[in-house]
Amino acid sequence: MKRKPGGKDWISEQLCVPMGRTCNLYCRYCQSPPRGEPAAPLKKVLAEVVRRRIKAVSLEGGGEPTAGNDFFDWVAALKKAGVRHFMLSTNGVALSDPEFCRKAVKEIAYFTVNLPGADEKTYAHATRSVKFAKAMKGLENLKALGTGDRIRLFHIIYRGNYRRLPAFADWTAGTLPDLAFVNFTFVRNAGRVADSAELVPRYSEVEPYLKLALGRLKLAGIRAVVQNFPLCRLKNFEGFSFEFHRWRRGDRVLEAGVAGKAVCAACSRCRLEPACCGARADYLRIHGRAELSPSALDPAAIKPEPFQ
Numbered sequence: 223m224k225r226k227p228g229g230k231d232w233i234s235e236q237l238c239v240p241m242g243r244t245c246n247l248y249c250r251y252c253q254s255p256p257r258g259e260p261a262a263p264l265k266k267v268l269a270e271v272v273r274r275r276i277k278a279v280s281l282e283g284g285g286e287p288t289a290g291n292d293f294f295d296w297v298a299a300l301k302k303a304g305v306r307h308f309m310l311s312t313n314g315v316a317l318s319d320p321e322f323c324r325k326a327v328k329e330i331a332y333f334t335v336n337l338p339g340a341d342e343k344t345y346a347h348a349t350r351s352v353k354f355a356k357a358m359k360g361l362e363n364l365k366a367l368g369t370g371d372r373i374r375l376f377h378i379i380y381r382g383n384y385r386r387l388p389a390f391a392d393w394t395a396g397t398l399p400d401l402a403f404v405n406f407t408f409v410r411n412a413g414r415v416a417d418s419a420e421l422v423p424r425y426s427e428v429e430p431y432l433k434l435a436l437g438r439l440k441l442a443g444i445r446a447v448v449q450n451f452p453l454c455r456l457k458n459f460e461g462f463s464f465e466f467h468r469w470r471r472g473d474r475v476l477e478a479g480v481a482g483k484a485v486c487a488a489c490s491r492c493r494l495e496p497a498c499c500g501a502r503a504d505y506l507r508i509h510g511r512a513e514l515s516p517s518a519l520d521p522a523a524i525k526p527e528p529f530q
Contacts, residue, residue, distance in 0.1 A: 236309060237276045238479075239267055240283025241296055246315050247286070247349040249338070251380045251421055253413035256285030264296060271303045282311035282334075288326075289316070297329050307331050311376070315353050317360030327367045332402065334374045335361060339383050340393035347382045361398070370400040379432070380409040381423040387435035395442035403445035403529045405464070406432065410450060410481075411504035422505065425455040425513050433459050440527070447529040452489075453498040454515050460494070461527040469497035470526060488514040497521035 240261035245252075261284050270276070279300060281287045287296075287310060297308065310326070311334045317323040326333075337357065338348035345354040364373055375394060379387070387406070394404055408428065415421050432448065436459055439446045448456065449464040456463060465475045476482065476499060483489065483500030492498070494517045501514055 236278035236280050236307065237271065237274070238283065239279045239281050239296075239300070241267075241281055241293075242283050242285030242287045242289070244289045245285040245313075246289045247313055247351050247353065249349050249414070250382070251348070251378055251409045251413075251415055253410045253415065254284055255413050260284065264299060268299060268303045271300060271305060276303075276305060278307035278309075279305050280309040280311060280334075286313055286315070288312055288322075294325065294329070301329075309334065311336065312360075313337075313349075313357060314360030314364075315356045317363055318356040320363055323360065323363040324367065327364070327369055330372075332372050332374060333364060333369065334376050334405075335364075336376045336378070337361075338378055338380075339386060340390050340397075341386070344383050344386055348378075348380070365398065370398060371402055373398060373401045375401060375404045377404060377406050378409055379406055379423075379428055380421050382421075384423055384428045384431050387428075387431040388438060391435040391438040391442075391444075395439065395444055399442070399444065401444065403447060404439060406435070406446065406448045406451075408448075408450040410502065411508060412481075417504075417507055419508050422508050424509050425452065429455050432456075436462050445529040446527070450499055450502070452501055452514060453494040453521075454488075454492060454517050455513065457517075460519070460521075460524045462529070463498070464529075465499040466497045466521065466524060467526060467529070469521065475499065486511055486514055488516050492516035493518055494521050497524075 242256060243259045244256045287293060308330045309332045310330045314335045317326065339345040342354040377390060409415065409422055411417060411422050436446055446462060447464045448462045453460050453463055460466060469475050481502055484503040484506050486501055488511060489495050489500050
Protein backbone atom coordinates (compact mmCIF):
# COMPACT_ATOMS: atom_id res chain seq x y z
CA MET A 223 0.00 0.00 0.00
CA LYS A 224 1.31 3.44 -0.86
CA ARG A 225 2.10 5.73 2.03
CA LYS A 226 1.22 9.26 1.07
CA PRO A 227 3.25 11.86 2.96
CA GLY A 228 1.43 14.88 4.33
CA GLY A 229 1.66 18.35 2.82
CA LYS A 230 4.80 19.19 0.84
CA ASP A 231 5.47 22.64 2.31
CA TRP A 232 8.35 21.17 4.29
CA ILE A 233 10.29 20.36 1.12
CA SER A 234 11.40 23.97 0.54
CA GLU A 235 12.20 24.42 4.24
CA GLN A 236 14.36 21.35 4.83
CA LEU A 237 17.88 21.40 6.19
CA CYS A 238 20.54 19.77 4.00
CA VAL A 239 22.49 17.24 6.07
CA PRO A 240 25.79 16.30 4.34
CA MET A 241 26.20 12.96 6.10
CA GLY A 242 27.97 11.14 3.27
CA ARG A 243 31.63 10.39 3.88
CA THR A 244 32.38 7.58 1.43
CA CYS A 245 30.82 6.23 -1.76
CA ASN A 246 30.22 2.91 -3.50
CA LEU A 247 30.69 4.51 -6.95
CA TYR A 248 33.47 6.64 -8.50
CA CYS A 249 31.62 9.00 -10.82
CA ARG A 250 33.74 10.91 -13.31
CA TYR A 251 31.86 14.17 -12.81
CA CYS A 252 31.50 14.10 -9.00
CA GLN A 253 31.64 17.71 -7.85
CA SER A 254 31.94 16.88 -4.16
CA PRO A 255 34.09 13.76 -3.71
CA PRO A 256 33.97 12.06 -0.30
CA ARG A 257 36.54 13.08 2.29
CA GLY A 258 36.30 10.13 4.65
CA GLU A 259 34.17 11.99 7.17
CA PRO A 260 30.89 13.95 7.06
CA ALA A 261 31.17 17.67 6.34
CA ALA A 262 29.45 18.19 9.70
CA PRO A 263 29.57 15.61 12.52
CA LEU A 264 26.26 14.24 13.78
CA LYS A 265 26.58 16.01 17.13
CA LYS A 266 26.84 19.39 15.42
CA VAL A 267 23.91 18.62 13.09
CA LEU A 268 21.72 17.58 16.01
CA ALA A 269 22.53 20.78 17.88
CA GLU A 270 21.45 22.84 14.86
CA VAL A 271 18.26 20.80 14.43
CA VAL A 272 17.30 21.40 18.07
CA ARG A 273 18.29 25.08 18.05
CA ARG A 274 16.35 25.86 14.86
CA ARG A 275 13.54 23.39 15.55
CA ILE A 276 14.11 21.74 12.19
CA LYS A 277 11.34 19.35 11.15
CA ALA A 278 12.62 18.26 7.72
CA VAL A 279 16.01 17.24 6.40
CA SER A 280 17.60 16.10 3.16
CA LEU A 281 20.27 13.43 3.65
CA GLU A 282 23.00 13.96 1.05
CA GLY A 283 26.43 15.36 0.27
CA GLY A 284 30.08 14.38 0.22
CA GLY A 285 29.48 10.82 -0.96
CA GLU A 286 26.67 8.27 -0.70
CA PRO A 287 24.64 8.57 2.56
CA THR A 288 23.75 4.87 2.56
CA ALA A 289 27.33 3.65 2.05
CA GLY A 290 28.19 3.81 5.75
CA ASN A 291 26.94 1.29 8.29
CA ASP A 292 25.37 4.00 10.47
CA PHE A 293 22.71 5.33 8.09
CA PHE A 294 19.77 4.32 10.27
CA ASP A 295 21.61 5.52 13.39
CA TRP A 296 21.62 9.03 11.88
CA VAL A 297 17.93 8.74 11.03
CA ALA A 298 17.05 7.61 14.56
CA ALA A 299 19.09 10.40 16.16
CA LEU A 300 17.54 13.04 13.91
CA LYS A 301 14.04 11.76 14.68
CA LYS A 302 14.80 11.94 18.40
CA ALA A 303 15.93 15.55 17.90
CA GLY A 304 12.57 16.44 16.34
CA VAL A 305 12.88 15.73 12.60
CA ARG A 306 9.64 14.42 11.11
CA HIS A 307 10.29 14.42 7.35
CA PHE A 308 13.23 12.87 5.49
CA MET A 309 14.40 13.11 1.90
CA LEU A 310 17.29 10.95 0.72
CA SER A 311 19.69 11.67 -2.15
CA THR A 312 21.11 8.29 -3.18
CA ASN A 313 22.54 6.33 -6.09
CA GLY A 314 20.14 3.53 -5.15
CA VAL A 315 22.74 0.78 -4.94
CA ALA A 316 22.10 0.02 -1.25
CA LEU A 317 18.38 -0.17 -1.99
CA SER A 318 19.03 -3.33 -4.00
CA ASP A 319 19.03 -5.10 -0.62
CA PRO A 320 15.30 -5.81 -0.07
CA GLU A 321 15.49 -5.57 3.73
CA PHE A 322 17.43 -2.29 3.65
CA CYS A 323 14.96 -0.92 1.12
CA ARG A 324 11.92 -1.92 3.19
CA LYS A 325 13.39 -0.27 6.26
CA ALA A 326 14.28 2.88 4.31
CA VAL A 327 10.78 3.18 2.83
CA LYS A 328 9.35 3.29 6.36
CA GLU A 329 11.56 6.25 7.24
CA ILE A 330 12.04 8.27 4.06
CA ALA A 331 9.33 10.41 2.43
CA TYR A 332 11.09 11.02 -0.91
CA PHE A 333 13.99 9.34 -2.69
CA THR A 334 16.11 11.42 -5.07
CA VAL A 335 17.87 8.72 -7.07
CA ASN A 336 20.98 9.78 -8.97
CA LEU A 337 20.96 7.85 -12.24
CA PRO A 338 23.38 8.91 -15.02
CA GLY A 339 22.14 6.36 -17.53
CA ALA A 340 19.41 3.80 -18.09
CA ASP A 341 21.65 1.45 -20.06
CA GLU A 342 24.61 -0.49 -18.70
CA LYS A 343 27.26 1.02 -21.01
CA THR A 344 26.38 4.64 -20.23
CA TYR A 345 26.06 3.93 -16.52
CA ALA A 346 29.43 2.13 -16.39
CA HIS A 347 31.21 5.00 -18.15
CA ALA A 348 29.74 7.62 -15.83
CA THR A 349 30.21 5.76 -12.55
CA ARG A 350 33.29 3.69 -13.40
CA SER A 351 31.53 0.76 -11.78
CA VAL A 352 29.77 -2.51 -12.56
CA LYS A 353 26.81 -1.77 -10.29
CA PHE A 354 24.20 -1.00 -12.93
CA ALA A 355 22.17 -4.11 -12.03
CA LYS A 356 22.15 -3.10 -8.36
CA ALA A 357 20.95 0.43 -9.19
CA MET A 358 18.15 -1.01 -11.33
CA LYS A 359 17.25 -3.47 -8.57
CA GLY A 360 17.09 -0.62 -6.08
CA LEU A 361 14.56 1.21 -8.25
CA GLU A 362 12.65 -2.04 -8.79
CA ASN A 363 12.46 -2.59 -5.02
CA LEU A 364 11.20 0.95 -4.42
CA LYS A 365 8.57 0.51 -7.09
CA ALA A 366 7.49 -2.88 -5.71
CA LEU A 367 6.96 -1.28 -2.30
CA GLY A 368 4.52 1.21 -3.82
CA THR A 369 6.79 4.25 -3.71
CA GLY A 370 6.88 5.08 -7.42
CA ASP A 371 5.41 8.54 -6.84
CA ARG A 372 8.01 9.22 -4.14
CA ILE A 373 10.95 8.81 -6.54
CA ARG A 374 12.73 11.76 -8.13
CA LEU A 375 15.27 10.89 -10.79
CA PHE A 376 18.36 13.11 -10.76
CA HIS A 377 20.23 12.92 -14.06
CA ILE A 378 23.52 14.78 -14.44
CA ILE A 379 24.20 15.71 -18.05
CA TYR A 380 27.82 15.35 -19.17
CA ARG A 381 29.62 14.56 -22.41
CA GLY A 382 29.27 10.83 -21.94
CA ASN A 383 25.46 10.75 -21.81
CA TYR A 384 23.86 13.82 -23.43
CA ARG A 385 23.15 12.09 -26.73
CA ARG A 386 21.19 9.47 -24.76
CA LEU A 387 18.83 12.02 -23.17
CA PRO A 388 15.86 11.16 -25.45
CA ALA A 389 16.40 7.44 -24.80
CA PHE A 390 16.57 8.15 -21.07
CA ALA A 391 13.24 9.97 -21.31
CA ASP A 392 11.68 7.02 -23.14
CA TRP A 393 13.04 4.57 -20.56
CA THR A 394 11.66 6.69 -17.72
CA ALA A 395 8.22 6.87 -19.30
CA GLY A 396 8.13 3.11 -19.75
CA THR A 397 9.66 2.11 -16.42
CA LEU A 398 8.61 4.73 -13.87
CA PRO A 399 5.50 6.39 -15.29
CA ASP A 400 4.23 7.55 -11.89
CA LEU A 401 7.46 9.00 -10.48
CA ALA A 402 7.44 12.50 -8.94
CA PHE A 403 9.63 14.14 -11.59
CA VAL A 404 12.94 14.07 -13.47
CA ASN A 405 15.65 16.59 -12.64
CA PHE A 406 18.17 17.15 -15.44
CA THR A 407 21.24 19.01 -14.16
CA PHE A 408 24.04 20.20 -16.43
CA VAL A 409 27.42 19.08 -15.08
CA ARG A 410 29.32 21.56 -12.93
CA ASN A 411 33.02 22.02 -13.48
CA ALA A 412 34.08 21.23 -9.93
CA GLY A 413 35.58 18.35 -7.97
CA ARG A 414 36.77 15.58 -10.29
CA VAL A 415 35.80 17.48 -13.44
CA ALA A 416 38.84 19.74 -13.11
CA ASP A 417 38.37 21.93 -16.22
CA SER A 418 37.94 18.92 -18.50
CA ALA A 419 36.30 19.58 -21.87
CA GLU A 420 36.17 15.79 -22.16
CA LEU A 421 33.50 15.86 -19.43
CA VAL A 422 31.78 19.23 -19.95
CA PRO A 423 29.99 19.53 -23.31
CA ARG A 424 28.91 22.82 -24.85
CA TYR A 425 25.39 24.07 -24.10
CA SER A 426 24.77 24.16 -27.85
CA GLU A 427 25.69 20.48 -28.21
CA VAL A 428 23.31 19.43 -25.45
CA GLU A 429 20.42 21.72 -26.36
CA PRO A 430 18.67 19.69 -29.11
CA TYR A 431 18.89 16.40 -27.19
CA LEU A 432 17.69 18.03 -23.97
CA LYS A 433 14.70 19.66 -25.66
CA LEU A 434 13.74 16.39 -27.30
CA ALA A 435 13.91 14.60 -23.94
CA LEU A 436 11.80 17.28 -22.26
CA GLY A 437 9.24 17.11 -25.03
CA ARG A 438 8.97 13.33 -24.81
CA LEU A 439 8.52 13.45 -21.04
CA LYS A 440 5.83 16.10 -21.35
CA LEU A 441 3.96 14.04 -23.92
CA ALA A 442 4.19 11.06 -21.55
CA GLY A 443 2.70 13.14 -18.73
CA ILE A 444 5.93 13.10 -16.68
CA ARG A 445 7.11 16.25 -14.96
CA ALA A 446 10.66 17.47 -15.50
CA VAL A 447 12.95 20.33 -14.57
CA VAL A 448 16.37 21.55 -15.80
CA GLN A 449 19.11 23.04 -13.63
CA ASN A 450 22.31 24.92 -14.45
CA PHE A 451 21.33 25.57 -18.07
CA PRO A 452 20.95 29.22 -19.21
CA LEU A 453 17.51 30.34 -20.36
CA CYS A 454 18.89 31.68 -23.64
CA ARG A 455 19.74 28.06 -24.55
CA LEU A 456 16.23 26.86 -23.65
CA LYS A 457 14.27 28.86 -26.21
CA ASN A 458 10.63 27.72 -26.19
CA PHE A 459 11.45 25.42 -23.25
CA GLU A 460 12.18 28.11 -20.64
CA GLY A 461 9.29 26.93 -18.46
CA PHE A 462 11.27 23.81 -17.50
CA SER A 463 14.02 25.85 -15.84
CA PHE A 464 14.46 25.18 -12.12
CA GLU A 465 15.95 28.63 -11.55
CA PHE A 466 13.03 30.26 -13.37
CA HIS A 467 10.64 28.46 -11.00
CA ARG A 468 12.61 29.76 -8.01
CA TRP A 469 12.45 33.31 -9.39
CA ARG A 470 8.74 32.98 -10.07
CA ARG A 471 7.93 32.04 -6.47
CA GLY A 472 10.16 34.76 -5.03
CA ASP A 473 13.13 32.66 -3.89
CA ARG A 474 16.77 33.38 -4.58
CA VAL A 475 17.41 32.17 -8.12
CA LEU A 476 20.49 30.18 -7.11
CA GLU A 477 20.32 27.75 -4.23
CA ALA A 478 22.52 28.22 -1.18
CA GLY A 479 26.00 26.84 -1.78
CA VAL A 480 25.82 27.19 -5.58
CA ALA A 481 28.48 29.38 -7.17
CA GLY A 482 27.22 32.74 -8.41
CA LYS A 483 26.77 33.82 -12.00
CA ALA A 484 29.79 34.83 -14.04
CA VAL A 485 30.07 38.41 -15.25
CA CYS A 486 29.09 38.37 -18.91
CA ALA A 487 28.25 41.21 -21.31
CA ALA A 488 25.53 39.22 -23.06
CA CYS A 489 23.88 38.34 -19.74
CA SER A 490 23.96 41.95 -18.57
CA ARG A 491 21.91 42.93 -21.65
CA CYS A 492 19.47 40.03 -21.32
CA ARG A 493 15.96 40.64 -20.03
CA LEU A 494 15.84 37.04 -18.75
CA GLU A 495 18.82 37.57 -16.45
CA PRO A 496 16.86 37.96 -13.16
CA ALA A 497 15.23 34.53 -13.65
CA CYS A 498 18.26 32.73 -15.09
CA CYS A 499 21.07 30.66 -13.59
CA GLY A 500 23.44 32.47 -15.92
CA ALA A 501 26.72 30.96 -17.02
CA ARG A 502 29.18 29.80 -14.38
CA ALA A 503 32.77 31.01 -14.43
CA ASP A 504 33.92 27.40 -14.40
CA TYR A 505 32.01 26.73 -17.65
CA LEU A 506 33.40 29.86 -19.31
CA ARG A 507 36.94 28.76 -18.51
CA ILE A 508 36.42 25.79 -20.80
CA HIS A 509 34.11 27.04 -23.55
CA GLY A 510 33.99 30.83 -23.36
CA ARG A 511 30.99 33.14 -23.86
CA ALA A 512 30.17 32.74 -27.55
CA GLU A 513 27.06 30.60 -26.99
CA LEU A 514 25.31 33.16 -24.77
CA SER A 515 23.02 35.73 -26.36
CA PRO A 516 20.76 38.39 -24.82
CA SER A 517 17.00 37.92 -25.05
CA ALA A 518 14.20 40.49 -25.12
CA LEU A 519 11.71 38.01 -23.62
CA ASP A 520 10.04 39.12 -20.40
CA PRO A 521 10.43 36.26 -17.88
CA ALA A 522 6.94 37.05 -16.59
CA ALA A 523 5.62 35.98 -20.01
CA ILE A 524 7.08 32.47 -19.69
CA LYS A 525 4.54 29.72 -19.04
CA PRO A 526 5.88 27.48 -16.24
CA GLU A 527 5.91 23.73 -16.73
CA PRO A 528 4.74 21.89 -13.59
CA PHE A 529 7.32 19.72 -11.88
CA GLN A 530 6.17 19.37 -8.26
